[in-house]
Amino acid sequence: xxxxxxxxxxxxxxxxxxxxxxxxxxxxxxxxxxxxxxxxxxxxxxxxxxxxxxxxxxxxxxxxxxxxxxxxxxxxxxxxxxxxxxxxxxxxxxxxxxxxxxxxxxxxxxxxxxxxxxxxxxxxxxxxxxxxxxxxxxxxxxxxxxxxxxxxxxxxxxxxxxxxxxxxxxxxxxxxxxxxxxxxxxxxxxxxxxxxxxxxxxxxxxxxxxxxxxxxxxxxxxxxxxxxxxxxxxxxxxxxxxxxxxxxxxxxxxxxxxxxxxxxxxxxxxxxxxxxxxxxxxxxxxxxxxxxxxxxxxxxxxxxxxxxxxxxxxxxxxxxxxxxxxxxxxxxxxxxxxxxxxxxxxxxxxxxxxxxxxxxxxxxxxxxxxxxxxxxxxxxxxxxxxxxxxxxxxxxxxxxxxxxxxxxxxxxxxxxxxxxxxxxxxxxxxxxxxxxxxxxxxxxxxxxxxxxxxxxxxxxxxxxxxxxxxxxxxxxxxxxxxxxxxxxxxxxxxxxxxxxxxxxxxxxxxxxxxxxxxxxxxxxxxxxxxxxxxxxxxxxxxxxxxxxxxxxxxxxxxxxxxxxxxxxxxxxxxxxxxxxxxxxxxxxxxxxxxxxxxxxxxxxxxxxxxxxxxxxxxxxxxxxxxxxxxxxxxxxxxxxxxxxxxxxxxxxxxxxxxxxxxxxxxxxxxxxxxxxxxxxxxxxxxxxxxxxx
Numbered sequence: 162x163x164x165x166x167x168x169x170x171x172x173x174x175x176x177x178x179x180x181x182x183x184x185x186x187x188x189x190x191x192x193x194x195x196x197x198x199x200x201x202x203x204x205x206x207x208x209x210x211x212x213x214x215x216x217x218x219x220x221x222x223x224x225x226x227x228x229x230x231x232x233x234x235x236x237x238x239x240x241x242x243x244x245x246x247x248x249x250x251x252x253x254x255x256x257x258x259x260x261x262x263x264x265x266x267x268x269x270x271x272x273x274x275x276x277x278x279x280x281x282x283x284x285x286x287x288x289x290x291x292x293x294x295x296x297x298x299x300x301x302x303x304x305x306x307x308x309x310x311x312x313x314x315x316x317x318x319x320x321x322x323x324x325x326x327x328x329x330x331x332x333x334x335x336x337x338x339x340x341x342x343x344x345x346x347x348x349x350x351x352x353x354x355x356x357x358x359x360x361x362x363x364x365x366x367x368x369x370x371x372x373x374x375x376x377x378x379x380x381x382x383x384x385x386x387x388x389x390x391x392x393x394x395x396x397x398x399x400x401x402x403x404x405x406x407x408x409x410x411x412x413x414x415x416x417x418x419x420x421x422x423x424x425x426x427x428x429x430x431x432x433x434x435x436x437x438x439x440x441x442x443x444x445x446x447x448x449x450x451x452x453x454x455x456x457x458x459x460x461x462x463x464x465x466x467x468x469x470x471x472x473x474x475x476x477x478x479x480x481x482x483x484x485x486x487x488x489x490x491x492x493x494x495x496x497x498x499x500x501x502x503x504x505x506x507x508x509x510x511x512x513x514x515x516x517x518x519x520x521x522x523x524x525x526x527x528x529x530x531x532x533x534x535x536x537x538x539x540x541x542x543x544x545x546x547x548x549x550x551x552x553x554x555x556x557x558x559x560x561x562x563x564x565x566x567x568x569x570x571x572x573x574x575x576x577x578x579x580x581x582x583x584x585x586x587x588x589x590x591x592x593x594x595x596x597x598x599x600x601x602x603x604x605x606x607x608x609x610x611x612x613x614x615x616x617x618x619x620x621x622x623x624x625x626x627x628x629x630x631x632x633x634x635x636x637x638x639x640x641x642x643x644x645x646x647x648x649x650x651x652x653x654x655x656x657x658x659x660x661x662x663x664x665x666x667x668x669x670x671x672x673x674x675x676x677x678x679x680x681x682x683x684x685x686x687x688x689x690x691x692x693x694x695x696x697x698x699x700x701x702x703x704x705x706x707x708x709x710x711x712x713x714x715x716x717x718x719x720x721x722x723x724x725x726x727x728x729x730x731x732x733x734x735x736x737x738x739x740x741x742x743x744x745x746x747x748x749x750x751x752x753x754x755x756x757x758x759x760x761x762x763x764x765x766x767x768x769x770x771x772x773x774x775x776x777x778x779x780x781x782x783x784x785x786x787x788x789x790x791x792x793x794x795x796x797x798x799x800x801x802x803x804x805x806x807x808x809x810x811x812x813x814x815x816x817x818x819x820x821x822x823x824x825x826x827x828x829x830x831x832x833x834x835x836x837x838x839x840x841x842x843x844x845x846x847x848x849x850x851x852x853x854x
Contacts, residue, residue, distance in 0.1 A: 174200035181235035183457040184256035194421040194434040195233030205394040214474030215245035229285025229323035231266040243468035283330030291594020293319040293348035301575035312488040321350040335587030341379030346410030355421040381411040388417030528696040532634040534673035536561035550601040552579035560606025589618030596627040604630035609649040622687040623661040629687040636691040637784035644809030654789035661686040668733035671701040675709040712760025719749035727781040738823035778833035799829040
């Protein structure tokens with residue numbers, strides 16, 4: 162590919178600058194500075210090196226591009242429009258407007274060609290680490306060498322743009338350190354070192370020696386590149402790609418010195434251009450300074466033709482498909498498996514054999530911690546879900562995320578289970594990147610209380626509707642002596658508030674296995690499995706997996722119940738004990754197990770009313786903050802929970818101390834039944850006249 166002349170390359174870069182300026186000006190909001198400052202780097206990467214096909218944004222072997230500093234979203238929108246993606250100029254004119262494809266920050270699934278949703282700084286680069294890891298793993302698993310040919314069907318780069326803000330965020334340390342350890346050599350990051358953030362010049366709060374930091378991580382670092390000199394950027398990129406092919410290759414950081422807002426004569430190099438429209442006068446001055454004579458949102462014909470990547474992209478994909486068919490002729494089973502996994506489809510055998518697997522688990526009568534039940538489920542599911550990629554944030558022996566036959570992933574060899582180290586946030590964001598790349602279903606474990614560290618990445622998975630599974634063990638005061646720092650009180654209720662996240666808190670082995678199967682089958686969002694440290698008895702011996710799949714179901718009932726006891730996880734056993742106590746007194750109750758409130762809430766209203774009739778008073782019990790359950794018990798019901806932090810003591814003592822006991826549940830239910838009886842028997846006030854027939 163012949164490179165443009167320096168003058169024309171700058172003209173092509175100016176198209177990005179002016180589209181960003183015009184869109185932000187029209188919207189009266191946005192961040193023009195980063196697109197203007199990184200336009201020259203973008204021209205080199207997107208025009209000369211990026212392997213992509215605008216007509217098929219989901220081509221498996223395309224290069225991935227991540228704009229980690231997502232506030233500069235007009236950079237990627239301009240690039241997508243110019244290179245030929247389905248992003249017409251009208252969408253750029255509707256920047257930041259309701260229902261447009263050009264939101265304030267890039268959103269995957271909304272804008273063709275956007276690989277991940279970015280905006281929370283540091284997560285884009287961390288997602289990119291996950292993408293590069295998935296590329297390396299898939300290459301190790303599927304690429305083949307034989308006597309006649311080299312069959313590399315997985316061979317692409319992951320490119321990232323990131324700024325000072327991403328570098329300051331702690332998650333970038335977590336993810337980039339792991340990337341260096343794993344030698345993810347196909348990961349190339351461009352650091353937009355412009356020295357400006359929202360508060361101004363960063364030397365007052367950011368004086369890291371970033372090149373040395375990344376060298377210490379094990380990255381190949383190219384420092385002091387003039388980000389406005391296409392030849393210098395080109396040379397750095399070629400060096401990065403060359404060393405990536407070496408056996409001991411490393412991820413590369415290209416440190417580009419740039420001027421934020423490059424082209425704005427009065428605001429370039431200041432924080433004034435970071436996050437606000439330039440204003441009409443400065444827009445006019447910028448046009449003059451850049452020699453840009455086209456009207457707003459217009460691209461000169463020669464510039465548009467030079468940017469258009471449709472033909473190059475179609476040719477690149479066609480060449481890959483030719484090679485893939487050669488691969489298929491030699492390795493038909495592997496080719497079919499690769500296509501299945503990149504499409505996100507599960508093996509048909511899973512659906513066929515799942516009833517048998519669940520029956521196997523249901524038959525186990527011994528008490529078991531649901532974290533162990535989770536591992537038991539993995540042992541049975543893993544052979545039928547070869548795309549599993551598991552791990553833990555240095556708690557594998559506690560989370561029990563490993564399974565029989567799993568292979569430890571590392572720097573030099575393929576594996577399907579990774580020790581992420583003590584990096585909860587990094588792990589969660591890397592898993593998002595793996596899911597976005599495709600080919601694997603990632604899951605990772607930590608203690609539930611440490612979900613606070615990874616919460617924003619969990620939220621981003623929900624926002625992006627990713628099939629990611631979080632294994633969160635030690636879910637309540639039941640973990641005992643480790644005390645309040647590790648005892649989750651508010652975590653389950655707060656996780657339930659994240660839209661599109663399915664939170665499961667199973668009560669026994671079968672509920673746990675059903676939670677796993679639902680999480681694996683789900684394609685439109687992540688799941689969180691909140692699991693006990695302590696052993697729990699089997700409570701589902703007369704329950705089918707189909708009932709559990711509805712999220713909430715009638716577990717046990719005395720005929721013609723007078724009240725409902727609603728519980729999850731380790732407290733279902735307590736609910737059943739309270740029911741037995743009340744039955745001996747002649748008080749009839751129904752016990753409802755609700756392992757997943759979000760799944761239950763998606764059921765038809767008729768089913769919800771069947772399980773939780775409005776006519777019956779409800780007692781809810783969970784060893785967590787009580788407020789969430791008000792939506793089910795109403796003003797007249799009772800919630801038994803913990804509205805304070807925990808204590809350090811054996812679990813049985815803690816349950817008594819906090820009143821999470823069968824006696825207290827029975828007392829509450831008895832009181833509700835008594836009140837309901839009194840209300841039915843009380844005469845109507847004189848001012849209320851019964852309706853006539």
